[in-house]
Amino acid sequence: MISVYYFGSIALVLIGLYGVLVKKNVLKMLIGLSIMETGVNLLLISIGYIYGRSAPILSEGIGPNQAVDPIPQALVLTAIVIGVATTAMALSVAIILYQRYGTLNVEEIRRLRG
Amino acid sequence: MNGQYASLLIAIPLLSAFFVPLIKGLGKRAIKSYVLMITAIQTGIAAWVFKEVYSTGKPIIVIAGGWKPPVGINLYIGYFAALFILIVAVVSFLMAVFNFKAVTIEPIDKYAMLFLLLMLGATGMIATGDIFNLFVFMEITAITAYALTAYNKTGEAAEASLKYMILGGIGSSFFLIGVALIYGATGTLNMAQIAQLAGHINPTVAQVGLALIIFGLAVEAELFPLNAWAPDAYQAAPHPVTAMFSAFVVKAGLYAMARVLYLMSSVGTWHNVLKLLVVMATLTVVVAEFSALRQRNVKRMIAYSSISQVGLIALAFALGTQAGVDAGVFQMVNHAIIKVLLFLGVGYVAVQLGGADIENFRGLGRKMPATAFGITIGAMAAVGVPLFNIFWSKLRIILATLQVGYTWAAFLVLAASVVEAVYYFRLVHAIWFEGEGERVGESVPLVIIMIALAILVIAIGIYPNYAWSISQKAGADIFNVAQYIKNVPLMGVGA
Numbered sequence: 001m002i003s004v005y006y007f008g009s010i011a012l013v014l015i016g017l018y019g020v021l022v023k024k025n026v027l028k029m030l031i032g033l034s035i036m037e038t039g040v041n042l043l044l045i046s047i048g049y050i051y052g053r054s055a056p057i058l059s060e061g062i063g064p065n066q067a068v069d070p071i072p073q074a075l076v077l078t079a080i081v082i083g084v085a086t087t088a089m090a091l092s093v094a095i096i097l098y099q100r101y102g103t104l105n106v107e108e109i110r111r112l113r114g
Numbered sequence: 115m116n117g118q119y120a121s122l123l124i125a126i127p128l129l130s131a132f133f134v135p136l137i138k139g140l141g142k143r144a145i146k147s148y149v150l151m152i153t154a155i156q157t158g159i160a161a162w163v164f165k166e167v168y169s170t171g172k173p174i175i176v177i178a179g180g181w182k183p184p185v186g187i188n189l190y191i192g193y194f195a196a197l198f199i200l201i202v203a204v205v206s207f208l209m210a211v212f213n214f215k216a217v218t219i220e221p222i223d224k225y226a227m228l229f230l231l232l233m234l235g236a237t238g239m240i241a242t243g244d245i246f247n248l249f250v251f252m253e254i255t256a257i258t259a260y261a262l263t264a265y266n267k268t269g270e271a272a273e274a275s276l277k278y279m280i281l282g283g284i285g286s287s288f289f290l291i292g293v294a295l296i297y298g299a300t301g302t303l304n305m306a307q308i309a310q311l312a313g314h315i316n317p318t319v320a321q322v323g324l325a326l327i328i329f330g331l332a333v334e335a336e337l338f339p340l341n342a343w344a345p346d347a348y349q350a351a352p353h354p355v356t357a358m359f360s361a362f363v364v365k366a367g368l369y370a371m372a373r374v375l376y377l378m379s380s381v382g383t384w385h386n387v388l389k390l391l392v393v394m395a396t397l398t399v400v401v402a403e404f405s406a407l408r409q410r411n412v413k414r415m416i417a418y419s420s421i422s423q424v425g426l427i428a429l430a431f432a433l434g435t436q437a438g439v440d441a442g443v444f445q446m447v448n449h450a451i452i453k454v455l456l457f458l459g460v461g462y463v464a465v466q467l468g469g470a471d472i473e474n475f476r477g478l479g480r481k482m483p484a485t486a487f488g489i490t491i492g493a494m495a496a497v498g499v500p501l502f503n504i505f506w507s508k509l510r511i512i513l514a515t516l517q518v519g520y521t522w523a524a525f526l527v528l529a530a531s532v533v534e535a536v537y538y539f540r541l542v543h544a545i546w547f548e549g550e551g552e553r554v555g556e557s558v559p560l561v562i563i564m565i566a567l568a569i570l571v572i573a574i575g576i577y578p579n580y581a582w583s584i585s586q587k588a589g590a591d592i593f594n595v596a597q598y599i600k601n602v603p604l605m606g607v608g609a
Contacts, residue, residue, distance in 0.1 A: 013291070020284060026276065029280060033284070036284070036287045037287055040287050040290045040291055040294070043294050044290070044294045047294050071297070072294075072297070075246055075297075079249075082250070082253045082257075082286075085257055086253070086257060086286075089257055089260050089279065090260075090279050090283075093260070093264050093272050093275050093279065094276070096264065096267055096271075097272045097273065097276060100268065101273075109269075109273050109276075111270050112270050112274060112345075112346040112350070
């Protein structure tokens with residue numbers, strides 16, 4: 001059976017992609033990018049999910065056979081950190097853009113071309 | 115010496131980047147010398163690794179933390195990685211000299227940090243043996259590259275950085291989806307084990323996963339529909355950074371693409387992906403050459419030329435034959451040399467004469483003869499004039515393309531070379547036969563670097579055999595996946 005999480009995560013990726021491709025405002029594009037990253041993270045987690053098992057933290061009553069796959073969770077932790085770094089970087093560039101161009105509309109930010 | 119010391123290649127730039135704030139108080143000169151010293155040490159270690167790998171013929175497998183692969187993450191430094199880590203280190207060192215002598219970038223401390231991290235990211239991408247680790251290093255490279263692109267803080271720089279960031283963000287998300295699919299199908303992230311299991315998984319899943327990964331890496335590797343950021347970023351970035359982008363950041367992306375591509379070569383539907391790549395690569399060459407023709411800014415023109423040559427390398431890798439991969443690696447080496455030469459020359463002219471527009475190059479032969487000589491050699495080589503290094507690699511790529519039967523691709527690439535000749539000879543003409551000018555002082559170390567690179571270009575052009583034999587070994591390292599699997603000591607789990 002295909003998990004419902006797969007549909008949810010792909011939907012999030014597509015919503016994010018729509019935001020990046022269609023919106024004109026830089027901030028909205030960056031929000032789209034973040035939504036996309038969230039979708040990818042959800043996909044990773046759901047690939048490691050096994051129905052009825054708990055979080056992969058060794059504690060009383062939870063051994064390797066009662067936990068879900070821990071590797072995707074480690075991956076997602078890394079991917080979240082990377083996503084935060086990218087977003088912070090992008091927002092600081094957006095600040096410079098607003099200072100230099102006085103707008104955040106990508107159609108007006110077009111000095112480099114050709 | 116133990117091969118495990120090769121892990122210093124990752125550790126030294128990473129640690130030293132975080133020590134930069136500590137020496138900030140000692141002044142700008144101290145920071146510049148520090149970067150120079152670290153890159154020199156890195157070059158030394160890379161040279162040792164290169165010697166070790168090429169003399170013993172065995173790859174160095176660095177096992178992190180004593181955990182054997184596939185449980186632990188390993189570094190795989192084979193023929194290819196040894197060669198390119200050396201190139202990354204040497205180019206970084208040369209650019210550190212350029213920083214030291216000519217470029218003033220403020221604030222220098224953060225720039226030095228990002229500079230070292232960019233070197234680290236590319237080294238890691240080339241050396242790693244784990245596909246998620248590849249993603250992490252790719253993001254380190256990409257985020258430092260975004261920051262360095264925007265470093266001049268002008269509107270143009272921020273605009274270029276934003277374009278790069280949007281495309282890079284989409285690319286890395288797609289890459290991660292591909293990794294998720296492949297992990298879901300194989301249950302491993304180790305590249306050798308993925309190669310081992312690739313033939314056993316559902317071919318549709320493998321094809322989609324591979325296509326998504328290639329799509330993600332194509333942003334870094336500047337292939338046609340995804341390379342709109344590249345000319346902007348090259349133009350807006352500080353001059354040493356542009357040379358580093360062209361010499362090794364894009365190469366790291368290309369290598370990662372070729373490596374993942376050939377790892378999955380036992381998948382039944384593999385040839386569909388190859389065909390897609392051939393089309394993308396050919397379009398990259400053609401579109402970039404025609405865009406270069408229209409440029410007034412020399413830095414942007416050479417950026418387009420760099421993209422077109424990268425397309426040529428991608429074409430060679432997409433052929434799926436041993437001859438193609440060897441030729442691609444050879445072109446990568448040659449391209450790294452000439453693009454460092456060209457961007458160093460152009461950047462130095464832009465620093466000294468206040469801009470990289472074609473007007474600044476009129477009469478350069480009288481103003482800065484040594485630099486003009488370097489740029490001319492680089493331009494002649496880029497066009498593919500015989501007795502210069504690119505001639506041999508272009509020839510081999512075209513022969514390999516014809517062998518596989520892509521006559522149309524070979525024809526388009528040759529036609530694009532004619533276009534390339536037009537704009538490069540226009541530049542050379544402007545340098546030597548137009549305009550007047552007074553002599554401008556040239557920095558001796560930079561002149562020595564340019565002359566040395568020019569001599570290297572001509573030396574490889576006249577005696578291509580040595581460089582070709584190294585490239586063949588490096589190409590076999592990518593192409594021969596069975597050997598790659600055998601070299602990594604998997605713990606006997608899996609298939």
